[in-house]
Structures are given as C-alpha cells and as structure tokens.
Amino acid sequence: MDTPSRRSPLRRRSMFKAAAVGTAGLAGLPLASACGEVSGREGNVQEIDESLDILPTYKEWPLPVQPDLIGDPPDRPSGFLTYPNPVAQAIPNPPANSGEYQIYVPNWGPLRTKDDPYYTAMQEATGGTRIDFIQNDPGSYNEAKVQWIKAQEFGDAIFMQSWMTGAHANFNETVANSFANITDIVSGDISERWPLLAGRGDAAWADSVWPTDPVDPEGTAGIFGVPWHLNGGPGNGVFYRGDLLEAGGFAVPTTVEEILEIARAWSDDRAGKWAFAGTDWMSPAWFGLASGHGWMWDGSGLVHNFERPEYKEWVEFQRLQTDEKLRHPNFGNPDFVSKLAFNAGDVLFDQDGFARWPQTVQEFETTNPDFTIGALGALNFKGRDPLYHSAYGVGGWLFFRKDLEEDSIAELLDVCNFVAAPFGTKEYELITYGLEGEHFEYDDQGRPVFTEAGNSSHKDSFSYTSMCGVTQTLHEGPASYVEARFAFDEAVQPYLEENIFEGLRLVAPDTGSTAGTVFGEKIKDIIYGRAELSEYEAAVEAWRTDGGADSREFFETAYKTLHGE
Secondary structure, eight states: OOOOOOOOTTTOSOHHHHHTTSOOSGGGOOOOOTTOBOOSTTOEEEEOOTTOTTSBOOOOOOOSSOOSBOOBTTTBOOBOSSOOSSOBOSOSSOOOOOOEEEEEEEOOSOOOOTTOHHHHHHHHHTTSOEEEEEEEOHHHHHHHHHHHHHHTOSBTEEEEEGGGGGGSTTHHHHHHHHBOOOHHHHSBOOTTTOHHHHTTOHHHHHTTEEESOTTSTTTTEEEOEEEOOBOOSBOEEEEEEHHHHHHTTOOOOOBHHHHHHHHHHHOBGGGTBEEESOOTTTGGGGGTOOOTTOEEEOSSSEEEGGGSHHHHHHHHHHHHHHHTTOBOTTTTOTTOOHHHHHHHTSEEEEEEETTHHHHHHHHHTTTOTTOOEEEOOOOBSTTOOOOBOBOOSBOEEEEEBTTOOHHHHHHHHHHHHHHTOOTTBHHHHHHHHOOBTTTEEEOTTSOEEEOHHHHHHTTTOOSGGGSOOOSSOOBOSSHHHHHHHHHHHHHHGGGBOOOTTTTEEEEOOHHHHHHHHHHHHHHHHHHTTSSOGGGHHHHHHHHIIIIIHHHHHHHHHHHHHHHTO
16 A cells, blocks of 8 residues: 555645745745745744655555455545454564653543553553543643643643644744654654554654744754544534434435425424534535635635625524524533433434544444434535535644653653554554453454443543554444445545645634634624624624735735645
C-alpha cells in the first residue's frame, strides 16, 4: 500500500516559494514558502508539505488480518464484519521503562478512578511507563488550557483536538514557544524502535509540522506534535431513530422538505415529543453551505456563507424549529444530554460524531432488539445539488513540555507507538475495551462488549486513546453497523465537499474572527426568537464592514496563490 497521502503532484509546484520573492496581497505581508507561514494579527498561512525531509520515513505497517470490506482510506475506511480470531500481538516485546509522567487530556466520558485496574494493565503492557492523566470536561479544558500552556503548567504533555486551536490568539506562535521540537527524535527511519509510528504516513506527520521563524519557514520547520487520527470522509452525522420512523409510517428523509414534513407530523410539545435535538452544525450542508472557514469560489472570487441566500434559508429553517416547537426546548442548555433524549425516544433526529452509531447499536442490540439507528445521507433543499461535509487533516496532537528531556520524550513515544496499533490487535483491544472480565466480555460472536463496569468507567473516556492516532482507521463493531456504515460512506462519496484550501493551515485575521463571532451571536438570537428575521441583512452588512472584507482579502490571496488563479 502506498504511503497515506492526499498530495497532488499538480499542486506541488513551489507556488508559495515563488510568491515569497516579493510581497503580495495582504497589507504587505509576504506569502509563505515551502512549509511557510504568514504570521500576525492580519492572519497566517502555513503550507502542509508532505515532501519535507524532516518527516519520519514511511514504512507500511501491514494489517495482521485483512478486512472483510475493502474501502479506499482515508475517505472510505475498510471494515470488519467479524472479530479477528486469534487477535494479533502488534508489539510482542515492549520496551522496559520505568518513568512516571503527567499528561493533560480532555474527558468525554466517565472519569475513571486513579486505582482503576485499567491503568495498571496499561502500565504493564506498555513496558512499565506510569502515566497520570489529568482530565477535565472538554468545555472547561479548552478554556483553561490557554493559561496552562502560557504558564507551562500542563504536566509533561498535553493533548489538543484540532478544533481547540482556535482558542489561542496565534496558535502557530503558541506551538513554537511552548512545546518541544521533537524533529531530532522522530526524523528519518524510526521503524526499528517505533514501527507503528513509522506507519502513520506522510499526511499525518506533515500536519504536525510548524516553523519557528516566519522569515525562514522552510529552514526552521520542525515536528512539534504526535499526530492523532488522520481524518477522512464523513466525520459527523445526523442520526435518526429508525424504529420510531417506521412506527410512525415515515420513510427516511432525503430532502429538507421531507424532514420538515416528518417533524411537523411527529412533534408534540405538550406530549414531550420533538423531532430535533441538535442540527445546527450539520444542517448547513443540507443547504449547500461550506464548512471550515465558510468560503466558496464562484468562478471569479470568494463568497462567504453569510453572503449567500442559502445561508438565510438555513437561518429560516432553524428559526422555524423554534417557532413551531420542533426542537427539544432544552437543547443548548449545559445539562442537556441529547443522546439520552434520543435513546429515550423524546427526539427523532440528533447530530453527533460517528462513534454514536456503533456504540448505540452495541448498547441496545441485546436489551432492545427493535431499537434501530441510522445516519441521514446528503439531504438537499429545493432540488439543488446536495453536499456532505468531509473531515480532513489530523484530528489533534499530543504536545510535550518544551524542557522535557529527550529520553523522557522517547519513552513516551514508546507508549504512543503502542497506542498506534489498529483494530485487530491485542493492543487496540486493551486500549479500547480494557480488561477482559473486568471491562468487557466476548459475546457469542466473539466480539468484545462492555460490561456494566466498562460502561461506567471506560467507555468514551479519553486517556491513552489521546496519545496517538492508529496506523489505519477501520470500521468495526456489530456486523449490521459495519455494513450500514460502509454502504453509507460509499453513497456519500459523490457529495463530499471539496476542501478548496487543501494543504494549507489558515488562521483568519483577528478582525474577521471577531466579526464572525459577533455575527454568529446575532444569528443565534434570530434562531431562538430573541431577534427578528428582519435584522438579518443588517447583520450581514455589519459583518462585512467590521472584518468580513479583510477576511475575504486574506483568504482570496491564499486561494489564488494555491490554485494559480
């Protein structure tokens, strides 16, 4: 198998090197070279360069068992319909280590006690390294980590999901000033000590590079993080209760008009039934709106979602949910857990990450076999071409403390190498499911299923799973889910959104970010009935004046340089 890469040989033509000869475009700021960066309050651009010599030498780590369904990763992962038997050992001879470390990670699930046997088992399996994970809920974690990093008070390492970088005024600067440069440790052939890290591929490692000097970005490029999972294809979805749709005599909707018809027929505010929980960050795709930075190329220039009539249609759709009481009234409250309302049958549709699908199937397949869940495809509105937002890039990074000694970093990389083991290995089984007999049991099909203790202390909980992404993401779980997910991925391929800034890491100018935040708050007021729809046009004009125009100039310059326009 070739090295995992999205690199286009047509795109890699040193266009950023050429642009760096002089100054162009944005307020006199130079455009970047090779792995370049433009920094400052005006915004910054960095090219993700998979041809850098500093990257670890890719060496494929072959899967020990071939999947039953062969896809085209990363946009269409392969899948297993049955659990491998026997389960392979990826690292038969783990290194002997004895260090003790503290790592900060967010926590999405139950908070394990420090004496949970899972930690002891992982310490033994990884070669003796003891790790104390400091965990907080994602919201408070995202806010607090800015100060932790400034004060260098995050233990020995900290994990950040890619969406968390926006909390920092200049994340490129944060990386260069706050975290250890691990280039000398991981550059070149690392396959003897870390074969699974060598198998991560150029795309993942290139997305973990930042320069330390914007004047010489290529010469000062360094690897600063251990890459988490490499995204591809559908990253999130809107899920539906198939059993409730069938009981109501409804077909799975394929258009916005159809889902509204179902919502109006099924919702009953007095009876405690609502069609929707969350749709706010998934439904824009139904109207053909762009994800990410929100820009689309119309043939002559960039147009932002906010300026397009489709965005106003989306706002009207969201406002309609409020006015007609089609959305759960507690959605948006901090203590509202939408998946519980979904599982209880209080709502028909809810957005979430795709982990919701297999977890829910596995949870209910024995206790309530009539319970069914599925994901909506690429809905369209008014017959226009549908769109499905795709995930891309690395989903996060593990960063080490700047003054952490190289031997300590290498020991933690031993653990990262263990964590990179994919599905079908004993390492993955232990990391994901915990201890047999304590956290999981094998079902009659030989699949691991969580015990009550596993559900209460292990499921969804970030710790070791945050230290590195796997060599290859694979669909696994109940066969019914794997077949449905594999078919879903295939069906939405023609409608996946194209990333028009592929290969660039962009941070909008401060004025644009601030204007976008103010506009977003105004739209929330309109959606939830605290302001009138008639105020929409004025909000758009204020966005343009207060920073939208500056933002357009920045993104347009990057786009034109990237595409040779």
